[in-house]
Structures are given as C-alpha cells and as structure tokens.
Amino acid sequence: LNEDSPLDEESIIKLLWGRFGKNSANDPFDDDAAWVLNSNKKFVVGKADMLVATTDAPVQMTPSQIARKSIVACVSDLAAKGVKPEYCLISLGLPRELATRKYVIDLARGFASAESEYRLRIIGGDTNATSRDPVIDCSIFGFANSLVLRRGAKPGDLIGVSGKFGIQQAGLLLLLNKAKSSDQSFSKAAIDSVLEPNARLDLGLRVSRYLSSCIDSSDGLAISLYHLAESSKVSFDLHDLPIHSGVSNFAKENGLVDSELVLFGGEEYELVCTYSSDHESDLKKLGVNTIGTVKESRNRRYQVRLNGRLVTRRGWLHFKSDD
Amino acid sequence: LNEDSPLDEESIIKLLWGRFGKNSANDPFDDDAAWVLNSNKKFVVGKADMLVATTDAPVQMTPSQIARKSIVACVSDLAAKGVKPEYCLISLGLPRELATRKYVIDLARGFASAESEYRLRIIGGDTNATSRDPVIDCSIFGFANSLVLRRGAKPGDLIGVSGKFGIQQAGLLLLLNKAKSSDQSFSKAAIDSVLEPNARLDLGLRVSRYLSSCIDSSDGLAISLYHLAESSKVSFDLHDLPIHSGVSNFAKENGLVDSELVLFGGEEYELVCTYSSDHESDLKKLGVNTIGTVKESRNRRYQVRLNGRLVTRRGWLHFKSDD
Numbered sequence: 001l002n003e004d005s006p007l008d009e010e011s012i013i014k015l016l017w018g019r020f021g022k023n024s025a026n027d028p029f030d031d032d033a034a035w036v037l038n039s040n041k042k043f044v045v046g047k048a049d050m051l052v053a054t055t056d057a058p059v060q061m062t063p064s065q066i067a068r069k070s071i072v073a074c075v076s077d078l079a080a081k082g083v084k085p086e087y088c089l090i091s092l093g094l095p096r097e098l099a100t101r102k103y104v105i106d107l108a109r110g111f112a113s114a115e116s117e118y119r120l121r122i123i124g125g126d127t128n129a130t131s132r133d134p135v136i137d138c139s140i141f142g143f144a145n146s147l148v149l150r151r152g153a154k155p156g157d158l159i160g161v162s163g164k165f166g167i168q169q170a171g172l173l174l175l176l177n178k179a180k181s182s183d184q185s186f187s188k189a190a191i192d193s194v195l196e197p198n199a200r201l202d203l204g205l206r207v208s209r210y211l212s213s214c215i216d217s218s219d220g221l222a223i224s225l226y227h228l229a230e231s232s233k234v235s236f237d238l239h240d241l242p243i244h245s246g247v248s249n250f251a252k253e254n255g256l257v258d259s260e261l262v263l264f265g266g267e268e269y270e271l272v273c274t275y276s277s278d279h280e281s282d283l284k285k286l287g288v289n290t291i292g293t294v295k296e297s298r299n300r301r302y303q304v305r306l307n308g309r310l311v312t313r314r315g316w317l318h319f320k321s322d323d
Numbered sequence: 324l325n326e327d328s329p330l331d332e333e334s335i336i337k338l339l340w341g342r343f344g345k346n347s348a349n350d351p352f353d354d355d356a357a358w359v360l361n362s363n364k365k366f367v368v369g370k371a372d373m374l375v376a377t378t379d380a381p382v383q384m385t386p387s388q389i390a391r392k393s394i395v396a397c398v399s400d401l402a403a404k405g406v407k408p409e410y411c412l413i414s415l416g417l418p419r420e421l422a423t424r425k426y427v428i429d430l431a432r433g434f435a436s437a438e439s440e441y442r443l444r445i446i447g448g449d450t451n452a453t454s455r456d457p458v459i460d461c462s463i464f465g466f467a468n469s470l471v472l473r474r475g476a477k478p479g480d481l482i483g484v485s486g487k488f489g490i491q492q493a494g495l496l497l498l499l500n501k502a503k504s505s506d507q508s509f510s511k512a513a514i515d516s517v518l519e520p521n522a523r524l525d526l527g528l529r530v531s532r533y534l535s536s537c538i539d540s541s542d543g544l545a546i547s548l549y550h551l552a553e554s555s556k557v558s559f560d561l562h563d564l565p566i567h568s569g570v571s572n573f574a575k576e577n578g579l580v581d582s583e584l585v586l587f588g589g590e591e592y593e594l595v596c597t598y599s600s601d602h603e604s605d606l607k608k609l610g611v612n613t614i615g616t617v618k619e620s621r622n623r624r625y626q627v628r629l630n631g632r633l634v635t636r637r638g639w640l641h642f643k644s645d646d
Contacts, residue, residue, distance in 0.1 A: 050451040087367060
C-alpha cells in the first residue's frame with residue numbers, strides 16, 4: 001500500500017487510534033460510542049458524528065432535515081448503548097454562500113426539533129467558514145451505570161432487530177432517480193424514511209437491560225451484524241431477513257434483489273442486538289424480533305450466514321470507491 | 324437585510340441560539356465555553372472548536388500542526404474558564420485526496436502531542452469524507468466546582484493579560500508573504516507562534532481563583548476586551564499595551580502600526596482577565612500583568628479606551644469580508 005493512496009474509513013480510524021488515546025482502557029473506535037469510567041464508577045459516554053451535506057445528504061434534503069439528521073445519527077449510537085443523551089455541542093461549518101439568514105434559520109429549526117424529540121440539551125457549539133462543504137458536527141455526552149457493548153454476544157444467544165429493513169435504501173434510490181415505484185404510498189414512506197429518520201432512543205433505553213450486545217444499523221444491516229460478531233468473537237446464523245413490506249415489490253419492479261436492499265442499505269437507525277432466549281418474549285413485545293442465533297466461531301473466523309450461505313461483509317464506508 | 328445575504332459569525336450564533344437551547348439557564352454562546360449544572364451541583368463544561376484547514380490554516384502548517392492546533396484552541400477556551408479539559412472527541416472530515424496514510428499519520432501525531440501536553444483523553448471520534456475542505460472538530464468536556472465567566476468584571480477591578488501580543492499577527496503576515504523581517508530570530512519566533520501555539524492551561528487553572536472575569540484572546544485582544552466589558556456591562560480604561568518585543572521594529576520595517584498588530588491580531592491563546600487589586604501582586608508573580616482598570620459604563624455603552632482614545636470594536640470574525 002502506497003503512503004499516498006486513499007484510505008477507507010476503517011483504515012483511517014485504525015491509524016489514528018494506534019497513535020493516540022492509548023491511555024483509555026478501551027478502544028473507543030471499536031464501538032458505537034466512546035466511554036470512560038469516571039471516579040464515581042459511572043460511565044461517561046461520548047459520541048461525535050460529522051455530517052457533510054455535500055457527500056452525506058441527498059440534494060432533496062432541506063437544511064432543517066440535514067440539521068435534524070445530524071443529531072439523530074448521534075442519538076442512535078447512544079440509544080444502541082442504552083445511554084440517554086444529555087448534553088450536545090453543535091459545530092457548524094458553512095460556505096459563505098450558504099451562511100444566509102434563511103439557511104441558518106432552517107438549520108436551527110432542525111436542531112430544535114431533534115433537541116425536543118430526544119429531550120437533550122444543546123448547550124453550545126461553534127461556527128466556522130468552509131470553502132465548499134456544509135459540515136455539521138454533533139457531539140453528545142451522556143452518563144450511565146452500565147453499557148451495552150458490541151462485544152457481549154455469547155453462543156446460544158438470539159439475534160434480533162427492531163423494525164424492518166430495505167425501505168431506506170429504496171428511498172435513497174428513488175431520491176437519486178435510480179429507481180421508480182408505482183406504489184405511491186410506499187414511495188412516500190421510503191423517501192420520508194431517508195429525509196426524516198428516527199433514532200430508537202426510547203426502545204434502546206427500555207431494552208438495554210436485556211441485551212448482551214447491541215449496535216445501531218446505520219452502516220447497513222450486514223456490516224452491523226459483522227461488527228457485533230467480530231467484537232464478540234462469534235458467528236451469526238440468520239434464519240430470517242427483516243424485509244420491510246413493499247421492498248420485495250419495489251425490488252421486482254426495478255430488477256433489484258430485495259435481500260441486497262435489506263442487507264447492504266444503511267442510514268437505517270434500527271437496533272441490531274443479541275440476547276438470551278429467556279428475554280425473547282419480553283423483547284418481542286417491545287418490538288425486537290429474532291432473526292437468528294449466535295454460534296461459536298470456527299478457527300477465529302467470525303461469519304454471518306443466512307440460511308447457511310455466507311453473507312458478504314460489506315457496508316457503506318466513506319472514502320471507498322462508489323458502489 | 325436580505326434573507327439571502329451572507330451573515331457573519333455573531334449573527335449566525337444569535338439566530339441559532341434564539342431557536343434552540345432555550346432550556347439552558349445560560350446562553351452558552353455568550354461565553355468561551357458552554358456549561359450546565361448537573362444534579363451534584365457541579366458544572367459540566369463543554370467546548371467545541373471547528374478548524375477548517377482551507378480557511379483557518381496558513382498553507383505552511385503541517386497536518387500535525389493543524390491537528391495539534393485544533394485541540395489547543397479548544398483547551399484555551401477551557402483554560403480561560405479555569406476548567407481542566409478531560410474528555411475529547413475528534414471528528415475528522417477529509418477530502419479523498421488527503422485521506423492518505425501519510426497525511427493521517429501526521430494528523431495523528433499532532434493529536435497525540437496535544438493529548439499529552441494538556442493531559443486530556445481523546446476517547447473517540449468520527450471520520451467522514453468532504454468534497455474539498457479538511458475539517459477537524461474537537462469537542463472537549465470537563466467538570467468544575469466553579470467557573471470564571473466573561474460577565475464578572477466589576478468597576479474598580481484591574482485588567483490584566485498573560486503574555487505579550489502582536490507577534491502572532493507578525494508571524495501570520497510573514498507566512499502570507501505580506502511582510503518581511505530582517506530580524507531572523509524574531510521572524511522564527513513569530514512564525515513558530517502561529518504554527519505551534521500554546522494554550523495557557525496551567526496558568527488558567529492556577530489563576531482562576533483570583534479572577535472576576537476571563538476570556539481567551541484567540542479572536543484578537545481588542546474584541547476580547549470588548550467581549551468582557553459587554554458581558555460584564557462595564558467599560559475598560561487601558562493605560563498600557565502588552566507589546567511583544569520585536570513587534571515595534573517589525574511594524575516600522577513594514578510600514579505598519581504596532582498597536583494595530585497588538586489589538587487586532589488573533590490566534591494568540593493568551594488570557595485576558597479582570598481581578599481585584601488585592602490579587603495584583605500574586606497574579607504578577609504568575610505572569611499576569613495589569614494593563615488597565617475597569618470603569619462603570621455610561622449610558623449602557625460598554626467601551627474600551629486606550630489612554631483616553633476609543634479602541635475600535637473589531638476582531639477577526641469568520642464570514643466577514645477579508646480585512
């Protein structure tokens with residue numbers, strides 16, 4: 001690998017993390033959020049999420065939707081850890097031509113909406129000028145007595161997800177004019193799911209006590225399952241795919257494969273988790289449905305299989321060539 | 324003012340703050356850092372600082388220096404409040420062509436250096452792709468039993484600063500090839516002061532108990548004095564300018580006015596503060612020198628005067644036309 005060839009996001013994180021932060025007990029980039037134990041044995045949990053409108057947001061997103069989503073993404077990661085988001089800092093970088101009263105008021109509307117929906121407090125922030133990219137960085141801190149990590153899945157545990165998948169990917173394809181749908185109500189729901197996503201905060205806080213591991217699915221279902229399996233050093237056998245209604249028809253209509261929309265989407269802010277079978281019925285009542293079982297890994301290979309077939313380890317990573 | 328005309332940074336902040344964060348007791352954008360009182364009556368203090376390399380960093384800055392400076396700027400704000408920085412999140416946005424092993428390792432070196440110099444813990448972060456701007460957003464949280472705010476200056480207090488001013492502005496002009504210096508050692512010191520600035524953390528923590536108000540001077544000495552005066556609803560009479568040695572010669576050599584370099588610079592991470600005269604000698608020993616006296620304001624006009632002459636209320640703000 002050449003010194004000057006572009007890196008993907010995972011490689012950047014590995015390089016950075018090898019060189020600072022070594023005083024922390026844990027590798028913070030190995031989970032959805034970072035944490036340390038403070039002197040009162042409480043977890044201080046922090047999460048930053050940088051949204052770059054030029055690369056992360058479909059052109060149809062309004063400034064208000066972009067602002068709201070920047071907070072949703074961050075809240076979703078804390079939700080997966082069972083941590084209530086408390087204090088939020090917002091840094092805003094705007095190119096000169098966007099730094100208008102109209103644009104800023106619309107951004108503020110989105111921040112205010114997320115602040116109220118997720119009952120957190122935006123306590124401050126920073127603004128700066130960029131030359132082209134509108135950038136929103138949201139940092140949220142919370143405190144917790146316990147955390148649900150990625151690394152707690154045990155062989156025999158069940159694997160579950162909140163919600164159904166594939167509709168966001170359909171929505172994105174519709175927004176990008178790369179697909180069509182004759183089902184108007186599906187089409188609207190799909191587009192809304194991209195423009196106005198919701199973090200599973202209430203659910204995350206309610207179910208955390210039952211979970212042995214959890215991650216949010218924002219990078220895609222397949223890669224999220226792999227992250228859980230790898231951190232926990234186990235393999236996953238799936239017997240079911242959580243396909244959102246309408247996705248199979250949408251796929252057929254566009255010559256796509258529905259399971260790919262489900263597995264390799266992203267921007268779904270659902271919970272992907274594992275738990276002892278003792279908790280299955282409690283979790284089902286709360287909206288977490290079982291899709292598989294945790295298995296021992298063989299030869300240190302942490303695999304995700306669907307009905308016996310290996311699922312490609314692929315997600316949606318920045319800095320990689322478009323796919 | 325047109326809905327679509329560009330706003331300066333202060334206007335953006337006012338617009339944003341009018342629309343969210345209203346649950347906080349204080350306007351967090353009215354001080355160097357944001358804070359809330361937690362249930363243990365401790366202040367939770369947060370500061371975010373977004374550095375945009377394309378607009379904030381002279382081209383001569385190495386990635387390591389840019390990374391280090393992004394943390395220095397944030398630490399400096401907490402130092403002015405007398406708060407020890409504890410937990411840091413770093414968000415990194417890089418255009419594809421800069422996301423190389425070489426660049427990222429150099430950035431990591433700078434982050435690691437600041438982490439060790441200021442004894443804080445980088446606990447996590449985020450990476451993302453931008454289309455053009457390299458962006459580093461640093462968020463730091465700390466905890467404190469008391470805070471030095473901008474708004475505590477009382478008539479009769481003295482006004483003091485750590486360090487001397489004007490050398491950073493000289494350094495910036497040298498780096499931008501807008502000035503020359505025949506004094507090699509001044510030249511080197513000036514350039515170093517821009518490329519490798521230092522936050523006054525130890526000093527800030529040591530002197531906070533003596534201070535009635537404090538701000539860091541990163542936006543320039545004049546505007547920092549105005550911010551203190553306005554937040555405290557007082558006026559300032561300066562009898563002295565803290566001119567860095569060599570700055571007067573440099574100004575002469577380049578047909579510039581030395582007091583302007585001192586007052587309207589920026590990127591100096593010094594403390595600008597007020598205190599009762601009882602503490603003057605203690606503070607002098609620690610390196611804080613008196614430059615003026617706090618006066619009552621007349622007719623709600625909060626003015627800064629130097630030897631009787633009004634100092635222009637001017638700093639260095641993003642989004643304004645270049646000056």
